[in-house]
Each structure stands twice: as structure tokens, then as C-alpha cells.
Amino acid sequence: MSTAILDLPEQEFVMPGTRTCAGCGLPIAYRYILKALGPKTIVTLPACCLTILHGIYPKTPIAINAVNNTFASTAASASGLVAGLKATGQDDYTVLAMAGDGGTFDMGIQALSGAAERETNFIYVCYDNEAYMNTGVQRSSATPTGAFTTTTPVIPKEQPKKDFIQIMEAHHPAYLATTCSSYPGDLYNKFVKAKAITGTRFIHLSIPCPAGWGYPTKDTIKIGRLAVETGVVVLYEVEDGNMRLTGKTLSIARSGRKRPAEEYLKLQSRFKKMLPEQAEVFQRQIDTRWEQLLQRAGI
């Protein structure tokens, strides 16, 4: 069961006045992440949209300790925090590392793979908005097929999105989960659970981005929900190799009412030049993955 909004802790760690774009999914998710993890959390982040959220010196809207680091070294920084806090007797902190898809799927993969292999005791969150949004919507390996970006400006991206979640699962982390900013209850529960587990915990967080995806800023929650309702994003978690679907995904899986991907694609201008054949491939890829995940979940 997802935690009801009214049952969430009242203490806020994301104060009003963040510098993210209007309609950004990130501060919504971040608010619930920090509510779940509490004040004794230290976050490390590379140069990314979260840096913008954390504000410009000497002010910050974030009420937990934060360390900024170089782009490729988020998980290395987390390893350093874990080691340094342990060596100095401060290991009651939860170490949170949080980077975008560029800082995770692409440049940060080496440090993350290393930290996960070392079974570093930390929570790593990849907030995935499917392109290099902070530098102006350039293609990443998380960008889906058929999407326009500023570095695929004429021919939309031809390759599929990298299946990074599988790459992380191959590291056998202590906990792995996927979630989405449009489902705060699901998200909150997963971070509460992650906090209680020791070892490497990896959470893939889908974040709709109005500026990069091309939809009205009022529709961030709606787009995120559509991503889940169409099976583009699948909510699940893996503990000790046991995978289970969660939240909205679980109810769709049980009811069989998965919506066509077209409903998700047509609301975003980044897909406006997607060819019908590409849309078919896109749908097929979603269906294949959906069937695999449902089968794995025993549904």
C-alpha cells in the first residue's frame, strides 16, 4: 500500500523558492525523498538540474547537508562520504547520491559500477529526464527512440534507450527500485524501505521535463502518470533477486488495462516527427518489456 499524502511527515527539507524550471518533476520527487530519509541525510550531487534546485551561493532552499562534486564522480563522492563518516564516527548519516541520466547512464557509470561492486552503503538515485536537460536538452543514452533533442535536431534519435536498470541489477544491489515523480506515495514508500536496508540501493526515478519534452507545465503529473499507465515506465522493486510490481503498475497488470503508448507520445512535441514505423517499434518494445516483467513478477 502506498502511504497516503496525509500520513507523510510534515517536516519540509525543500523550501519554497527553488530555481528549477516551472513544471519540473524533480522538486516534487525530491520533497518526498527527503521526507522519507529525514534530517540526518547527506546528499552528493554532480553538476545537473539538482544543482539548480539547490540554489546559488549563499542561499539554498534545501535543509539537509549537501556536497557538490564533479560530473563523473557522484558515486565516488558517495564512497568518500561513507568512508569519511565511518572513519570519523559519524556513520549514522544516510548517504544519498543523486544524479541525472547524463551523470548516471553516461558519464557516471564507471564510478557507480565501482561503488556498487564494492557494496558501498549508500542510496543512489538516478533521476531520469531522458536527455541532458541542464545544458539544454541534448541527447543522452537515456533518450528514447524518436525524440528530438538539440543534438538530434533534424533526425530524431534512432537508437533505443539504454536499459540501465538491467545494468544496475546485474550488480546485484541490496535493493533496486523504479519510481516516478507522479506517484509520491509509491516513491516515499520505496525510500523509507531503502533507508532501512544496508548496502547499495539503486533507485531509478522517472522525471517528466516540460522544457525538454515539450508539453505544458501544468501537465507534469499527467505525463508521468501516462508514462506508467502506458507501460513506458514500470514501477517495481527487487530485493534479494525477488522482483515485485508496485503501485499503479501492479493494478494495471492485474486489470490488464495498459493504455496504448500513442496516448503518451502524442502529448509531447519531442515526438512530433516520430514516424509511424518508429511508433510501432516503440510500442512493440514496451509490450515485450511489459510481458517480460509481468512474467517475472508472476502475473
Add this chain to the structure above:
Amino acid sequence: MGQTLILTGNQAAALGAKLCRVQVIAAYPITPQSKIPEVLSEYVERKELKAEFVRVESEHSAMGVCISASLVGARVFTATAANGLAYMHEQLHWAAGARLPIVMPVANRGLGAPWTILNDMQDTISQRDTGWIQFYCQNNQEILDQVILAYHVAEQLLIPIMVCFDGFRLSHTMMPVNVPSQDEVDAFLPSFKPPYLLDPDKPVNINPVVMTDPMPDPEGTLCPGYMGFRRRLQEDLESALAVITESGKIFEESFGRTYLDPLYRYLSEDADIVFVTMGSLASELSETADILRDQGIRAGVVGVRVFRPFPAVVLAEALRGVKGVAVVEKAISYGYEGALNTELKAALFSHNGHRPAVFNYVVGLGGKDVKPTDLVEPAREVLDALEQGVRQEHPRWLGREI
């Protein structure tokens, strides 16, 4: 009480770190440094050293770990060489900008391409402008001593320090090293007192985005912009020589060996021709000076032990009466000349206007052997040029290369 052990340079560096009771070690092996993490991991696994050893997957991550562990108050250590150091490059800027007292021995090695695993100083000289202090070592005793001295200095200034020593020539060569006792080192180097402590009730955003101009905090107090932070780093480096000297004084009182002078000097007081150099080359050139003296030429040596902050005034003063200078170095700023040569000339120009003939000799790249007798001819060349009033246009490469 201390004892004398026969140690390689790498063992001396690792033992120095252990005596400093480093709390977090993160290192990736690279020839010729690999023995340092090997020895330290053994200390840790045998519980002879209480430290977190993070066996990282790269040098970039090694420095990433050190940066964040230092930020939360741990005394941290890493070591590297050559391409490993180059791979750390952005992290080196970050560590200095974040004002972290990290100490890192570097076993100097040439950079590819083409591959070489052997010694020169292109690696650390290429990191000259990262904001780190750089100490250079002439022998293994200096490696051990300067690791210990480095923490003393770094933790006062909150500036990271590279302790540079020649790969293989020192890293793999055994020498007698006087090793102080743990009690003696503890008395010299108390545990690290970080400048701030993490407090969940007073959270901070460390190393955030800053603007170009000073910005007011919520109380209206103006806080520095980017240049303000960077100016403080420069100012502290400008005053760092005094701190290094003061720490050297305490070191001498504690251990009896002296590091008051940022220069190594050999027969330089009355010399007509002085070799200016760094690292173990100073030992070779001291022999060359002896050979030249036997031939009736008054030669001497000045080895630069502290390269950053650059001891310009001391160096210019040391060369006040000298007629000719041969700058012998194992690195070059491609397209111009050796960095030490450029910096020496700048120091002379700025501080006494004295214009000895300064000739630059690039030697020993990629481990090319340098014998004391090889440097006799350059000294004569400088003296001949002086008589003829000739100046050198480009550095001369000595290496019998085809």
C-alpha cells in the same frame, strides 16, 4: 625512538602515511606507484592502521573519494603517477578549490603517447596550475619526511599537497631511511581538526554554484563571488612559504632533520655556474659539480624542493652572484621550454634584475638515463656562451637520441 630501515621510496611514502594515521585511503594502482596502495592495504588488513581503504576503480574516483571523505573531516591519502594523475586533473582543481588538506605522493613518470612507464616529471609539472602545493624529493628520507611535513602544512593552510618523487629512481630504489617512532609523529602531527563539523540542524550546501559578483546572504551580509574564493586560495599560497618554513622549524625540533629552506643547495655560494634542477637530479648534478670543481670550474647546484608556491625571492637571491645557470629538467612546456626555466627567468626578472646566462637542458624524459658526466658539457657550454655573449633560443635536448 626512531629506527633506520632500508626502504624503497614507495615503502617510505606508505609508511609516512601510516605514521600520520590517515583515516581514509583511496588509491588505484599505476606503475611505478603500485606498491604504495599494496603496502597500505596490508597495513589496514593486518589492523596495523585503522583506516577505511576504498579500492576504487579509477584515479578519478580515488580523488573523488578523497575529496568527499576530507569534506566530512577525515585525514585522507592517495597516491598516483603519470596518466593516473592526468586522469585526476579536474578533481585536482576541485580539491584545491574546495580547500581540502589532501596529501598525495606522486611517483613521477612520463606521459603517453607513446607509452612509457619510466621516470620524468611531465606528470606533476602539467598539474602546476591546479592550486596544489608541490614538494619534490631528492631521496627516500625526504619522501617519508615530506609526507609527514605535508599534513602539518596542508591542515594549517587547507590546501592539498603533492609529494613528488622520481619513479623507479626513488620509488623502487632502496635507501636507508630514519623512521621516527609513532609517538614522535603523534607529537608533531595531532589529529586533524576540520574547520567545520556537519550538523543536521545547520545544514550547508558545500561547493555550490557561485556568481561572479558578491551576493548577500539572507541576513544581507555580502558573500564572495567566484573570484573572491579563488583570490583567497592565491593569497594563502602566497603566504604558504612562511607556513612551510614554520612547520619545517617544528619538524627540525621534533626529528632533527631540516626543511627550513625551500631549496637544496650544494656549493652554490661561490659558484660561477649553478645547475638549477628538481628531485633526484639534484643528487646527480651534485656529482657533476664535484667533477667540474676538480676541473677548476666553480660549479654548484640549487634543487627546488618547493615548486608551488614558487620560492621566487629565495631562488633569485640564491643566484645573485652567479654568471651562468643551466636549468636541467625532466619536463617541458611543449612549444616553449621547461617550466622551471621559464619560472626561474621570471623570478630573476622580478626580484633582482640580475641576468646570468640561463640555458635550459631537457633531460631524462621517459626514463632516459642521466649520468653526472653527461652534464659537464652543458656547464662548459653556458660558460663559453657567456664569454661570447650568446643566449640560448630554444632548450637543448640532451639524450643522444636519433
